[in-house]
């Protein structure tokens with residue numbers, strides 16, 4: 028560990044540039060509504076799955092004594108498409124957090140409209156953690172209702188969704204609402220330290236980055252067709268494998284690494300080209316998504332980002348980011364945590380170095396901003412990094428060069444016309460239960 032490595036979170040906040048954005052932009056504005064007579068921040072959750080429960084736990088944990096942002100937090104409303112998901116996660120959270128969880132039966136909402144009811148409850152902040160297809164609709168509604176938001180990444184699956192989110196981000200800023208996005212590397216000490224040095228010129232001009240999420244993949248489909256009431260439930264239960272819900276794994280997962288590439292560049296790519304396909308995960312139960320992508324992105328300053336993501340079991344796992352500059356290189360891998368080479372060589376300190384839990388820190392920072400009424404909005408880079416992933420998907424699906432402008436202006440809307448259990452998604456299987464798979468050279472996505 029170098030002497031610059033922060034020993035405590037408080038030390039770190041003194042030195043980090045990200046803290047200047049997240050916690051240091053002092054606002055002298057009036058307190059938010061939550062504080063009217065009571066310091067309790069009341070939260071509601073939409074999407075009670077793995078991450079929604081995790082994010083709720085972290086939000087509730089901002090109340091713990093040792094935390095400088097501490098203050099009372101209560102969960103008062105929960106919403107999920109499925110009652111079984113909601114009840115199991117309610118029990119889990121109640122067991123863990125006791126009186127901090129005060130969700131009576133009248134504030135447990137299910138179905139497609141659950142988000143409206145959570146947002147209409149007496150909550151100060153909503154956690155949006157459904158599959159990303161719904162995020163633009165839910166985020167727009169939360170901002171319209173004047174709620175602070177923590178929303179998971181990615182924030183959309185298509186261009187109409189991105190445009191909706193960008194408009195709501197603007198509205199949130201105008202209303203002085205706080206918006207956190209679950210790209211937690213922005214709150215992870217070794218990333219913050221390394222990025223600060225890169226932005227200070229430690230590796231010179233960045234010529235290229237390489238970013239990877241190569242792994243064995245995620246969960247297998249959870250329910251069979253026979254176990255579901257129809258096509259809508261089948262796709263919703265197995266959401267990862269359908270683009271209107273997930274946006275493919277380049278969007279759902281690899282966004283983290285693409286976002287680090289953008290953060291390094293302090294910009295978003297202007298165009299990309301790429302390839303991908305479905306080599307191993309071919310069974311019809313895997314819906315319509317690819318199992319590998321390789322995309323080359325170009326930035327306005329001429330630099331490149333080379334990206335790979337793979338979901339193939341038995342292949343080399345690699346979730347990392349690297350940068351190559353005129354004076355040295357940067358590695359943000361799991362071994363050194365962060366290391367710079369060249370003229371200004373530096374290391375965060377390897378596996379034994381002090382780490383933080385970025386999932387917790389992102390909530391500490393958001394709640395700190397709410398309590399102090401400081402500007403806080405991560406929505407724009409959340410949306411633009413999501414667009415980076417979506418344009419990579421468009422390039423790989425079509426085999427064409429895709430510009431950011433064309434991607435952002437695309438009118439292809441993946442979402443169903445209606446949301447109901449007997450409504451139909453747009454992508455339907457053939458009589459054998461097989462979905463159309465994108466074919467480069469034939470498929471059009473813009």
Ligand SMILES: NC(=O)c1ccc[n+]([C@@H]2O[C@H](COP(=O)([O-])OP(=O)(O)OC[C@H]3O[C@@H](n4cnc5c(N)ncnc54)[C@H](O)[C@@H]3O)[C@@H](O)[C@H]2O)c1
Nearest residue numbers: 074075076077078079107108112156157159179180181209
């Ligand atoms: N930041 C991270 O590191 C990280 C890690 C995991 C997941 N995530 C993100 O969190 C989100 C959720 O992922 P997950 O792993 O928790 O999935 P999950 O399947 O465990 O949970 C999703 C939940 O949303 C519910 N849901 C679906 N549609 C809904 C709707 N219209 N209204 C209300 N509820 C609805 C589902 O029933 C389910 O309970 C995704 O966007 C994912 O990318 C982020």
